[in-house]
Amino acid sequence: MNKKTAFSAADILLPNKQSMSDVWAVCACDQYTGEPAYWAETDRLAGEKPSALRLILPEVYLEDADVTDRIAKIQQTMKDYLSADIFTEYKNAMVYIERIQSDGKMRAGLIGKIDLEQYDYSKGSVSPVRATEATVPERIPPRVRIRRGAALELPHIMILLDDTKKTVIEPLASETGSMELLYDTKLMQGGGSIKGWLVPQAAQERIIAALTALGTESGEEHPLVYAMGDGNHSLATAKAFYEEWKAANPGADTENAPMRYALVELVNLHSPALEFEAIHRILNQIDTEKLLADMTAALDLRTDSEAAQAFNVICGGKQQVYYIHKPTSNLTVGSVQMFLDAWLKENGGKIDYIHGADVVENLAKEANSLGILLPDMQKSELFPTVIKDGALPRKTFSMGHAADKRFYMEARKITLDD
16 A cells, blocks of 8 residues: 555446446435435336445435334345445556536546545544544444445545646546546436546556645645545544444554545546535524624624625525624634534524525525525635634535435445455
């Protein structure tokens, strides 16, 4: 394994030509959690064909009474697929992918494994791989239950690179003519399409060198090279499971233990296809006047004196811009969320996170409700803010629409058994 970078080649499994179909790949398990009909249709489409759906637990079912049975069935299906030889394994591989999103834009990515020894999701971490948003510890144990008895992992983890010069992934686009095409398929339910190529050894060496350079060019003592984009809690789960295994197996060969690593997709933050969207807030069952008065005092809100951080409040059918003159974070959303967390803990009420401004406007019409419209986060703000503030507040930004999230395609063995 390369000692200088957390990312490296992996032993990657893909369905063989007889088993690959347009129902193999399915959307990330943490999407469409409020739309069981989406997952019911995915189940119908998959039918009896081999499908990644049978190897994952959509989170819409996470609280169901039969979740233990579902997990057991998933773990058994993993063993069944392996014994039925539906996979082809590519040793020491990286896969270059081109995903055509629902909007027609192409998003390039690179599949390999990340070293969990070089990842720390705690706030204030200085590890090469860091969380960009706060990790909720309560969300990890149910996911560890799935991984604990799993023979395989399938990634929906997307990790971002701040590669302004486009040195790591983008050069592969002109080399696909000489690469082995592994798959070329449409993605179900409006997910666009995806192609994947096997990256040659020489290109792998160039990639590792470019990643190493990203870590040294900043001049930082503890450079941030890999920032979480999607799948934060999935990577945290892999880390928790690895630490659990390590504690139970003192003296084991951790260097070559498959559970030390997690399969991920790298994406350049500066990809034109990658767009950050604001996630707004709606508060219910609150004393709106008290909240506004307390927030005004805490953040020195003003309506007649502009400042760098600004947001809109919708309340009682009216909308007002407020400027923060006493920010507590590098970002508007950070200043607002830190206040709201503390205020709700003391005063009660409910908060929800909404993508569309029009939805917030409608919900804010209800009694004892208040909507907060936040500005879009600029992509250029991500790495500097994580370095300065640590992991951002939860629901700081969204990377595109649900249909464009990573689909499960590649897999990797994560047990010591053959």
